[in-house]
Amino acid sequence: MEPKRPQVRPATEGWTQQKDAAGRPLLQFASPKRGKPPVHLADLKPEERVARVVELGLPGFRAKQLEKHYFTHYTSDPALMTDLPATGRDEFVAGMLPPLLTEVRRLETDRGDTIKFLWKLHDGALVESVLMRYPGRITLCVSSQAGCGMNCPFCATGQAGLTRNMSAAEIVDQVVRANRLIAEGGLGDPRGLGHDGERVTNIVFMGMGEPLANYARVMQAVRVMTDKTHGIGMSARGITVSTVGLVPAIRKLADEDIPVTFALSLHAPDDELRDELIPVNSRWKVGEALDAARAYFERTGRRVSIEYALIKDMNDHGWRADLLGDKLNARGRGWVHVNPIPLNPTPGSIWTASDRAVQDEFVRRLEAKGIPTTLRDTRGKEIDGACGQLVATEDDQRAAAATEVAGPH
Numbered sequence: 001m002e003p004k005r006p007q008v009r010p011a012t013e014g015w016t017q018q019k020d021a022a023g024r025p026l027l028q029f030a031s032p033k034r035g036k037p038p039v040h041l042a043d044l045k046p047e048e049r050v051a052r053v054v055e056l057g058l059p060g061f062r063a064k065q066l067e068k069h070y071f072t073h074y075t076s077d078p079a080l081m082t083d084l085p086a087t088g089r090d091e092f093v094a095g096m097l098p099p100l101l102t103e104v105r106r107l108e109t110d111r112g113d114t115i116k117f118l119w120k121l122h123d124g125a126l127v128e129s130v131l132m133r134y135p136g137r138i139t140l141c142v143s144s145q146a147g148c149g150m151n152c153p154f155c156a157t158g159q160a161g162l163t164r165n166m167s168a169a170e171i172v173d174q175v176v177r178a179n180r181l182i183a184e185g186g187l188g189d190p191r192g193l194g195h196d197g198e199r200v201t202n203i204v205f206m207g208m209g210e211p212l213a214n215y216a217r218v219m220q221a222v223r224v225m226t227d228k229t230h231g232i233g234m235s236a237r238g239i240t241v242s243t244v245g246l247v248p249a250i251r252k253l254a255d256e257d258i259p260v261t262f263a264l265s266l267h268a269p270d271d272e273l274r275d276e277l278i279p280v281n282s283r284w285k286v287g288e289a290l291d292a293a294r295a296y297f298e299r300t301g302r303r304v305s306i307e308y309a310l311i312k313d314m315n316d317h318g319w320r321a322d323l324l325g326d327k328l329n330a331r332g333r334g335w336v337h338v339n340p341i342p343l344n345p346t347p348g349s350i351w352t353a354s355d356r357a358v359q360d361e362f363v364r365r366l367e368a369k370g371i372p373t374t375l376r377d378t379r380g381k382e383i384d385g386a387c388g389q390l391v392a393t394e395d396d397q398r399a400a401a402a403t404e405v406a407g408p409h
Contacts, residue, residue: 008313008350010276012153018161025279028149029213031165037122038098040169041066043220046230049096056095057088064230066096071224071232074180100173112188117177121146121170125163127208129174131200133187137238139202142174144218145209150244151279154311154343154351157208166209168220175200175225175232202238206263211241212249222258236260242307244278245289254292254299262296263305263339264289268315269324277315290327297335306338307376310362316354321362325369338366341376 018026041049041063049067050060062084069081076097078089101119104126108115113133120126125146132139148155149162179199181187203225205211211218222239224231242263243250253262266289268274274281281289293304306328310316328336340362342353354362359375366373 005317006313007317008311010153010273010314011350012159013349013351015159017151017153024282025151025153026149026161027151027279027283028162031145031162031214034125034164035123037100037167037170040098040100040167040173041070041096042169042172042224042231043167046227049230052096056092058085058092062092063096066093067230070097070176071230074176074183100167100170101177103177115181115186117174119174121166123164127166127170129178129207131178131181131187137201138182138187138199139204140175140178140200141204141207142171143207143209144171144205144211144214144221148209149213150210152244152277154277154309162209162213165214165217168217168224171218171221172224172232175203179232201234202240203234204240204242204263206240206242210244210246212243212246212253215249215252219256219258222260226258237302240305244280245284245292246280247284247288247292250289250292250296254296259300259302261302261305262293262300263307264293265307265309266290266324267307267309267311269320269327273315286327290331294331294335303334304336306336308338308340309343310340310354310359311343312350312352312354312358314350316358316362318361318365321365322369325366325371328371329369333370336371338371338373339376340366340373 020026039052044052046063049063053063053066054060065081065083069075073080075081076093076099078084078093081089081093084092100122102121104118104120106115106117115131117129117131118126119128127143127146129143130141132141143166145165146163147160148158151158151161182198182200205218218241222236222241225234225239226236227233236259238261240261240263241253242265244265250262250264253260265278266274266286268277269286271281271285274286284292293306296302297304306324308315308324324338328338340359342359343351345352353359363373363375
C-alpha cells in the first residue's frame with residue numbers, strides 16, 4: 001500500500017488569475033491587436049522574397065545573397081554585404097532585414113554554459129530566449145508569443161496574459177542572434193564546442209507563449225529553420241514544438257509533413273487535477289490530448305515526449321505515475337517518452353519540487369510499466385531561465401525603457 005500523502009490543490013501565489021464571466025480561468029487564443037512588426041525576409045516564402053527584392057528595384061537574384069548573409073553569416077549589417085551594390089544598399093537591406101530584436105540584457109550561469117537573453121520588440125514588448133550548451137549539442141529555448149494566454153497557475157509567463165503573437169521573423173531572429181553569439185565566441189571558442197558547425201543544433205519551443213496558439217507563424221519559422229536552400233538548414237528532428245494540449249492544432253501539426261519532435265505538457269494524468277493545473281483542459285481533456293499525441297506518432301513515426309513537472313504533494317503521487325503509465329500503454333507501446341521535470345523550487349511556496357525519493361519512485365513506477373522515462377536536467381535556475389520562469393520583471397521593464405531600439409546588426 002502506498003503511504004497516504006496530502007493532496008495540495010493548485011492556487012496562485014502573489015497574483016490573481018484572470019477569470020471569465022463564468023468564473024473559469026480566462027483563456028486567450030486570439031492575439032490582441034497591436035502594431036505589426038515590419039515585414040522581414042524570414043516572414044516571406046522564397047518566391048515572395050524575390051518579388052519583394054524586385055519591388056525594391058533590384059534584380060531577384062539579390063534575395064539569395066541576402067539569405068546567405070542572414071542565415072549563414074548571421075548578419076543584417078549592410079556594411080558587411082560588399083557583394084551588394086553600394087548605392088542604395090543601406091535602404092535595400094533596411095527594407096528586407098529590418099531590426100526586430102533589441103538586446104536589453106544577457107545573464108549567464110552554469111559556468112557560462114547557459115545564457116538568457118532579454119529582447120525588446122519593436123513595440124516595446126519583452127521576450128526571452130535561453131541558450132544552453134550540452135556535450136555535443138547547443139539548444140536554444142525560443143519564445144513564440146510575448147506573454148501567454150493559457151493562464152496556468154504555476155507558470156510565471158502566464159501571469160500577465162498574452163501581449164501578442166510574435167512574427168515568424170521575430171522567432172527566427174532569436175536563432176540567428178544566438179548563432180552570431182556562438183560564432184563570435186560567446187559560448188567559448190567555437191571550435192571547441194564538440195560538434196560541427198558551431199551553431200544552435202536544437203530548438204525547443206518552450207520559451208514564452210503557447211506555440212500552437214500562434215500556429216501559422218510558428219510553422220513559417222520552423223520551415224525557415226529547416227530549409228536547407230533558403231533558410232538556416234537545421235534538422236527538423238532537432239526542433240521540439242510543445243503545447244499544453246490544443247488538440248485541433250496537434251492534429252494539424254501531424255499533417256504538416258515536417259518531422260519535428262512533438263512534446264505535450266501534461267503535468268497530470270487525471271482530468272480532475274489537470275482542469276485546475278492546465279486551464280485549457282476544460283476544452284480538451286487528457287484522453288483527447290493523448291489521442292492526438294498518439295495520432296501524431298502514427299502519422300510521423302516520431303516518438304512523442306510527455307513533459308511532466310513534478311510538484312510536491314500536488315501531482316507526484318505514485319498512483320498518478322501508475323495512471324499515466326496505464327493511459328499511455330492503452331494507446332500502444334513504443335510511441336512515447338516521459339520527461340519528468342523537478343519544478344524549480346521557491347522557498348515556502350506550494351509550488352516546489354518533489355522530494356528526491358518521491359521523484360525516484362515516480363520514475364520507477366513509469367519504468368515498471370515499460371514507459372521510457374528520463375528525469376530532465378533543469379538548467380538556468382539561478383537566472384530564472386528554467387521552464388515556467390520566463391517573465392519580464394519590473395527590473396527588466398526599467399532596463400528595456402533605457403534601451404534604444406536597435407539599428408542594423
